[in-house]
Amino acid sequence: xxxxxxxxxxxxxxxxxxxxxxxxxxxxxxxxxxxxxxxxxxxxxxxxxxxxxxxxxxxxxxxxxxxxxxxxxxxxxxxxxxxxxxxxxxxxxxxxxxxxxxxxxxxxxxxxxxxxxxxxxxxxxxxxxxxxxxxxxxxxxxxxxxxxxxxxxxxxxxxxxxxxxxxxxxxxxxxxxxxxxxxxxxxxxxxxxxxxxxxxxxxxxxxxxxxxxxxxxxxxxxxxxxxxxxxxxxxxxxxxxxxxxxxxxxxxxxxxxxxxxxxxxxxxxxxxxxxxxxxxxxxxxxxxxxxxxxxxxxxxxxxxxxxxxxxxxxxxxxxxxxxxxxxxxxxxxxxxxxxxxxxxxxxxxxxxxxxxxxxxxxxxxxxxxxxxxxxxxxxxxxxxxxxxxxxxxxxxxxxxxxxxxxxxxxxxxxxxxxxxxxxxxxxxxxxxxxxxxxxxxxxxxxxxxxxxxxxxxxxxxxxxxxxxxxxx
Amino acid sequence: xxxxxxxxxxxxxxxxxxxxxxxxxxxxxxxxxxxxxxxxxxxxxxxxxxxxxxxxxxxxxxxxxxxxxxxxxxxxxxxxxxxxxxxxxxxxxxxxxxxxxxxxxxxxxxxxxxxxxxxxxxxxxxxxxxxxxxxxxxxxxxxxxxxxxxxxxxxxxxxxxxxxxxxxxxxxxxxxxxxxxxxxxxxxxxx
Amino acid sequence: xxxxxxxxxxxxxxxxxxxxxxxxxxxxxxxxxxxxxxxxxxxxxxxxxxxxxxxxxxxxxxxxxxxxxxxxxxxxxxxxxxxxxxxxxxxxxxxxxxxxxxxxxxxxxxxxxxxxxxxxxxxxxxxxxxxxxxxxxxxxxxxxxxxxxxxxxxxxxxxxxxxxxxxxxxxxxxxxxxxxxxxxxxxxxxxxxxxxxxxxxxxxxxxxxxxxxxxxxxxxxxxxxxxxxxxxxxxxxx
Numbered sequence: 002x003x004x005x006x007x008x009x010x011x012x013x014x015x016x017x018x019x020x021x022x023x024x025x026x027x028x029x030x031x032x033x034x035x036x037x038x039x040x041x042x043x044x045x046x047x048x049x050x051x052x053x054x055x056x057x058x059x060x061x062x063x064x065x066x067x068x069x070x071x072x073x074x075x076x077x078x079x080x081x082x083x084x085x086x087x088x089x090x091x092x093x094x095x096x097x098x099x100x101x102x103x104x105x106x107x108x109x110x111x112x113x114x115x116x117x118x119x120x121x122x123x124x125x126x127x128x129x130x131x132x133x134x135x136x137x138x139x140x141x142x143x144x145x146x147x148x149x150x151x152x153x154x155x156x157x158x159x160x161x162x163x164x165x166x167x168x169x170x171x172x173x174x175x176x177x178x179x180x181x182x183x184x185x186x187x188x189x190x191x192x193x194x195x196x197x198x199x200x201x202x203x204x205x206x207x208x209x210x211x212x213x214x215x216x217x218x219x220x221x222x223x224x225x226x227x228x229x230x231x232x233x234x235x236x237x238x239x240x241x242x243x244x245x246x247x248x249x250x251x252x253x254x255x256x257x258x259x260x261x262x263x264x265x266x267x268x269x270x271x272x273x274x275x276x277x278x279x280x281x282x283x284x285x286x287x288x289x290x291x292x293x294x295x296x297x298x299x300x301x302x303x304x305x306x307x308x309x310x311x312x313x314x315x316x317x318x319x320x321x322x323x324x325x326x327x328x329x330x331x332x333x334x335x336x337x338x339x340x341x342x343x344x345x346x347x348x349x350x351x352x353x354x355x356x357x358x359x360x361x362x363x364x365x366x367x368x369x370x371x372x373x374x375x376x377x378x379x380x381x382x383x384x385x386x387x388x389x390x391x392x393x394x395x396x397x398x399x400x401x402x403x404x405x406x407x408x409x410x411x412x413x414x415x416x417x418x419x420x421x422x423x424x425x426x427x428x429x430x431x432x433x434x435x436x437x438x439x440x441x442x443x444x445x446x447x448x449x450x451x452x453x454x455x456x457x458x459x460x461x462x463x464x465x466x467x468x469x470x471x472x473x
Numbered sequence: 474x475x476x477x478x479x480x481x482x483x484x485x486x487x488x489x490x491x492x493x494x495x496x497x498x499x500x501x502x503x504x505x506x507x508x509x510x511x512x513x514x515x516x517x518x519x520x521x522x523x524x525x526x527x528x529x530x531x532x533x534x535x536x537x538x539x540x541x542x543x544x545x546x547x548x549x550x551x552x553x554x555x556x557x558x559x560x561x562x563x564x565x566x567x568x569x570x571x572x573x574x575x576x577x578x579x580x581x582x583x584x585x586x587x588x589x590x591x592x593x594x595x596x597x598x599x600x601x602x603x604x605x606x607x608x609x610x611x612x613x614x615x616x617x618x619x620x621x622x623x624x625x626x627x628x629x630x631x632x633x634x635x636x637x638x639x640x641x642x643x644x645x646x647x648x649x650x651x652x653x654x655x656x657x658x659x660x661x662x663x664x
Numbered sequence: 665x666x667x668x669x670x671x672x673x674x675x676x677x678x679x680x681x682x683x684x685x686x687x688x689x690x691x692x693x694x695x696x697x698x699x700x701x702x703x704x705x706x707x708x709x710x711x712x713x714x715x716x717x718x719x720x721x722x723x724x725x726x727x728x729x730x731x732x733x734x735x736x737x738x739x740x741x742x743x744x745x746x747x748x749x750x751x752x753x754x755x756x757x758x759x760x761x762x763x764x765x766x767x768x769x770x771x772x773x774x775x776x777x778x779x780x781x782x783x784x785x786x787x788x789x790x791x792x793x794x795x796x797x798x799x800x801x802x803x804x805x806x807x808x809x810x811x812x813x814x815x816x817x818x819x820x821x822x823x824x825x826x827x828x829x830x831x832x833x834x835x836x837x838x839x840x841x842x843x844x845x846x847x848x849x850x851x852x853x854x855x856x857x858x859x860x861x862x863x864x865x866x867x868x869x870x871x872x873x874x875x876x877x878x879x880x881x882x883x884x885x886x887x888x889x890x891x892x893x894x895x896x897x898x899x900x901x902x
Contacts, residue, residue: 011517014488016538037538037601040485041578045568050800056766056878060565063489063624111495111515129516134505142502149498162496163489163624164765166878174877271600389800389851390874431517445487558765561786562757565766570793606793611786619785623765 002030003423010434012112012129014064015444019412019433027422032412032433034405036274036444043395051080051369051386052170058382058397059164062446064107067100067155068375068400069446070168071237072382075371077170079258080386082365086357089172090238095347096158096168097237097373098340102192103151104376105293105333105340108441109199110144113330116435117206122428140202143195147337150188154344157181172359182348189345193307196337200311203331207318216418217436218326218411221246223279223289224298225403227374232301234308234339236374242299243279243289248322251281257372260381264398269405274444276405277398288406291378292440293332298322305346308339326411329439336376364390375400377443401442411436477638478526480512481556482546484539485566485607486532489624490557491515494529496627507638523549527637529556529620529630533566534608538601547614552637555616558623560609565623567607574605670736685727685738686714696740697749697778700815701728702865704889706824711815713749713778716740724748750782758789759838760796761810762868769869770879775813776868796841801851804874805863807844812870814840818862825891830856864888 002025008018016038024030046057055073059066071093078085085093111130119128119136127135134141152162158177159165167174207214223246227239241254243263252263265280265287278287289295298321303309312335319328347353364386371382378400385394415436419429483491491514495501511525512518521542528550534540547553558564569578610616620633666681672689679688684707689696699711709729716727719737727740739745756762756775764770796809816833819842823829830853834843844850863871864887872881893899 008519009514011514011519013514016483035600038485038535039603040535040566041569044578045572048797050798050806050874052875052877053766057565060487060489060623060766063487063492066487066489107492107495125517129510129513130501131505131510131516134502138502142499145495145498145501148495152496162627163492166880169877170875174880273600391798391800555786558763562763563791564763567791567793568761568763570791571761571795609786609791612790616786621785 021416029416029420032416034409035272039273046395050390056166065375066164072371072373072380074168076369076382076384079369080366081362083360083362085172088356089358091353092173094237098344099151099154101340101376103148105337106148113438121431147195150192200334214325214327224295225289225291226296226299228299233304234300257370274405277403290407291403293336294329297332303339305339305342311335326439377401399446404440476509478511479508480525480528482530484532485535486559490531493624493627497631521545525550527552529554531556533559533563536601536603543613552617554618555610556620561619561621563609575603668734670732672738679732683732685730685732688732696727702817704892705820753778754787756813757787758791767869768872768876768881774867799850801849806872811868817865821861821865826859826861828855828857
């Protein structure tokens with residue numbers, strides 16, 4: 002069996018490689034996604050005070066530290082046994098929306114647009130954000146500034162763009178100043194225009210590339226996401242819902258502490274990334290997807306006018322439940338539209354700047370689970386502490402991890418469609434990578450560490466001899 | 474004069490330093506005109522090229538892949554900058570070190586019997602070997618400049634790039650004599 | 665009181681009889697870096713950051729515990745001294761686990777400030793990565809030995825100003841560590857009065873208020889010298 006390696010997978014966050022396995026006839030039997038990084042957060046955070054976790058867990062990822070900050074704070078809220086004041090809830094939501102905008106902008110403009118604009122087969126040296134700048138300066142500038150807007154929301158609330166230590170158990174540390182609010186309001190016309198430009202471009206691309214929609218991870222699956230009780234799109238707090246490909250709700254949790262009843266974690270021996278699955282269906286039938294596609298599939302409506310119009314068009318093209326992973330790109334842009342509309346709503350909300358922003362309490366529980374939607378999907382922080390507050394156990398279920406099974410299936414589908422034999426044009430390999438890029442994975446997040454991996458670990462010396470092994 | 478050949482790389486880190494790099498926002502448009510990006514996770518080069526003028530290396534050395542890439546970078550790069558606290562000091566990535574070797578971190582975690590779904594184990598060479606000790610990059614290679622911060626603010630990244638670019642335009646001194654010993658503000662992350 | 669003159673860094677400086685070189689320098693507006701010294705507490709000359717060159721002496725002398733004498737010629741910032749200071753700070757940074765990025769004292773830390781002032785942007789020594797457990801058993805405060813530099817300011821503050829002597833040093837060499845009572849958890853201490861003076865005295869993030877998140881610690885280190893002034897001289901600054 003021949004094995005072709007793509008190493009590293011580029012224009013994603015984090016470290017990974019792809020193996021494409023060919024059978025004797027040169028046909029692709031399988032493609033596998035190996036995430037090669039590991040740091041061990043769940044282990045080395047043991048023994049730290051739980052209120053440090055917000056700052057610590059931010060360092061899981063430099064693109065979505067806010068996601069971890071918020072999920073961690075919510076787990077901390079649960080440990081304190083409090084509900085945060087309304088202003089704090091809204092401020093946290095505001096920062097999360099900023100996070101969505103900057104992260105989705107990065108994914109579309111900086112990482113994927115080079116493929117979409119320049120083409121899968123364009124020269125690799127140009128197929129990146131600098132090439133985008135050379136090919137279409139205005140579009141590149143608009144995309145850079147859209148991301149800048151999202152980062153500025155974060156900075157004006159948290160004091161810095163990356164790793165702000167602003168959301169804490171109990172609430173947040175600083176309010177939004179009136180000047181900051183005005184500064185953000187001034188951005189809105191431009192960013193609204195930018196996302197419309199991106200949407201127009203994306204829709205044109207979809208019209209012209211039906212093959213990609215068909216083969217880039219097109220299969221029925223379950224979808225998991227948070228949603229509001231009234232069916233509106235949700236990005237921070239709500240019901241945890243699983244739907245199947247017909248849109249039927251299979252599970253609905255209002256208490257995040259029960260997550261383990263519906264999510265199991267399976268280990269693959271050739272990746273540091275675990276594979277969560279929907280427990281009642283077992284593994285691997287319990288494959289489910291999270292993220293923009295899931296959130297759009299799970300919700301009834303976006304809840305804001307422009308985004309709802311876009312969602313309606315999206316569903317006309319894709320059906321009520323979109324099954325193609327390629328449509329993550331389209332879904333992502335619709336979420337930016339919604340996020341901008343919600344940012345405006347919050348900035349005009351007087352409750353955003355009224356009253357206390359941080360609740361005070363001592364430890365009242367020793368198990369706390371916090372959920373939030375990260376740009377890439379649902380994120381779970383599960384902490385267990387001793388009576389003083391030192392962490393005894395940490396379990397993190399990461400957005401991207403939940404897409405692991407789907408990503409593997411996607412790249413297999415793409416590889417089987419485009420690759421024959423071992424002389425593979427570079428553009429074909431790029432298409433396989435693009436299957437991963439559609440999910441906008443965050444691999445530093447997803448391999449924060451371990452938790453419950455059952456594994457056989459072998460230590461090899463330089464000559465390839467096994468010098469030590471550890472069994473689960 | 475040919476454009477300066479710029480590279481970036483990330484080892485064991487969170488990519489926050491790269492995000493801070495992108496936080497240079499519209500100055501990226503100007504930078505694009507003055508450099509040739511020859512290797513970076515943000516682009517599709519799979520092999521580190523030779524004759525690189527400047528490389529920003531983010532992250533600590535946590536596994537064999539990191540180590541090998543770093544050695545390759547050093548061999549083919551004139552000026553290597555340790556980019557961010559993980560690269561300079563080990564930082565959060567090195568927080569597993571006090572627990573002992575890699576096995577001490579892997580083993581108790583792998584023997585944790587939380588999940589009811591055991592996998593028949595067999596690790597293949599797809600995964601790089603974890604190093605027993607996470608190291609800042611200066612433990613492995615000579616570093617020309619240090620840029621601490623978690624992450625270093627975009628303004629500081631821009632300043633060092635501008636200085637190196639301007640210097641190159643005038644006399645090429647910094648690139649030939651990289652150990653000029655700039656002292657950058659060390660206070661890493663004042664929020 | 666007798667006045668004497670000495671020279672510090674080529675400048676003539678006057679001092680009172682009994683002043684240390686450090687006091688004389690500070691009166692004259694000159695900065696000599698310190699870490700274990702804190703106004704209001706006794707002097708121990710432990711950290712060696714204030715070492716100065718004194719003409720006529722082969723040894724370097726700690727400015728905080730060396731009396732100024734008439735005609736003394738002192739240099740505080742020669743290349744050798746600066747290099748030694750850098751080494752001391754780098755050794756401190758390498759000895760334990762100082763992660764500024766996620767520390768409660770980030771931006772408010774004397775160790776960090778020293779490093780900044782000395783232009784330190786990396787540590788040349790091998791990091792030790794020792795393993796220390798955090799003690800947050802106390803209702804109001806926490807102790808993280810990973811951030812401790814063994815300046816013993818907490819020990820002296822508790823002993824000399826509060827009088828409880830809850831803190832002391834155990835162990836030897838690199839196994840030295842500060843402990844509460846007889847190495848009982850701080851929350852179970854029978855001597856601690858929860859006054860918080862140790863937390864005020866601590867130069868780093870080793871002692872902190874419970875619940876403080878990244879960079880949240882705020883201190884007023886002048887509190888301790890004000891207490892001493894009040895107690896000894898019956899003077900209260902309003």
